[in-house]
Amino acid sequence: MSSGSISIFLMRGVAVKNEGSSSSRxxxxxxxxxxxxxxxxxxLNFRELAEDVGIRAASIYHHFASKADLGAAVAKRYWEDSAATLDALLAGSPNPARALSQYPATFxxxxxxxxxxxxxxxxxxESDDLPQVVMKEVRSFADxxxxxxSRVLAAAGIVRSEETEERxxxxxxxxxxxxLVARSRSDIALYDALIESYRVAGLIPASTF
Incomplete structure (x- = not known):
């Protein structure tokens, strides 16, 4: 095998390894x-998590140095996905009020x-037990x-600009x-009922079509 062929072979091997590493993560x-x-x-338990994924527990440490690092990565990925979902909801709605009325569906x-x-x-x-690095990402979800x-309320003109963050x-x-209440009762209908009560009270705009 020539030196050029060896280089290509090694480069392909690195690419495959990186793809496998990314897939495992x-x-x-x-x-x-x-x-x-x-x-x-x-x-979160590394041993049980490894069994679920089908890898050795030690392999998890290749991607996450500690449970705190894993927890932070999970929370960050969650709020990033949520942000993308909300942006897509607004982009796909005919108007801001419609997007706002659909917000409860994301939960x-x-x-x-x-x-x-x-x-x-x-x-x-669990805030009392969370490492700071995890709590930072958890707060980002609320933010x-x-x-x-706030942005959608302002765009829809539902409340005055100085009241958007409070609402x-x-x-x-x-x-x-x-x-949370619906989960404690294992009753999704209860969630729907509570959301409807918010609409009736005027907290959330009624569905618009």
Whole structure:
């Protein structure tokens, strides 16, 4: 084999290794997210996670140096995905009011998937036990939601500009709370009923079509 062929072979080997490494990291994150949504940060266990993914526990440390690093990565990925979902919701809606009326559906999805709740809401309840690096990412989830709601409320002209953040925080807290109550009863219909009560009260705009 010529030196040029050897170089190409080695380069391909590195590419395959990197692809495999990236795939393993994604599978770990996906599995860890499911576990955290059901059991929170304290439910993350490297040995059990490795069994779920089908790798050795030691392999997880290749991607995440500690449980705190894993928890932070999971929370960060979660709020980044949530931010992308909200941006897509606004972009695909005919007007801001319509996007706002659909906001509760983004939390309903977790309940539809095995009676789960928002991962960052779950972790926020564990704040006393969370490493700072994890708590930082958990808070980012709330910040992203409140910022999006504030922006959409302002665009829809539903409240005065100086009141948008206060209303945004109220909507975020109410929707997250409804999700938590519904999960505790394993009753998604209860979530829908609570959201409808928010609409009747005027906290969230009625659905527009």
């Amino acid at each position: 994604e599978r770990i994150l996906a599995a860890a997210t499911k576990i955290a949504q059901a059991h929170g940060y304290n439910g 309903r999805t977790a309940l539809e998937r095995g009676n789960r709740i928002c991962l960052c809401s779950f972790m926020a309840a 992203v939601n409140v910022a999006w709601l 945004a925080r109220a909507i975020f807290a109410a929707v997250a709370g409804a999700q």
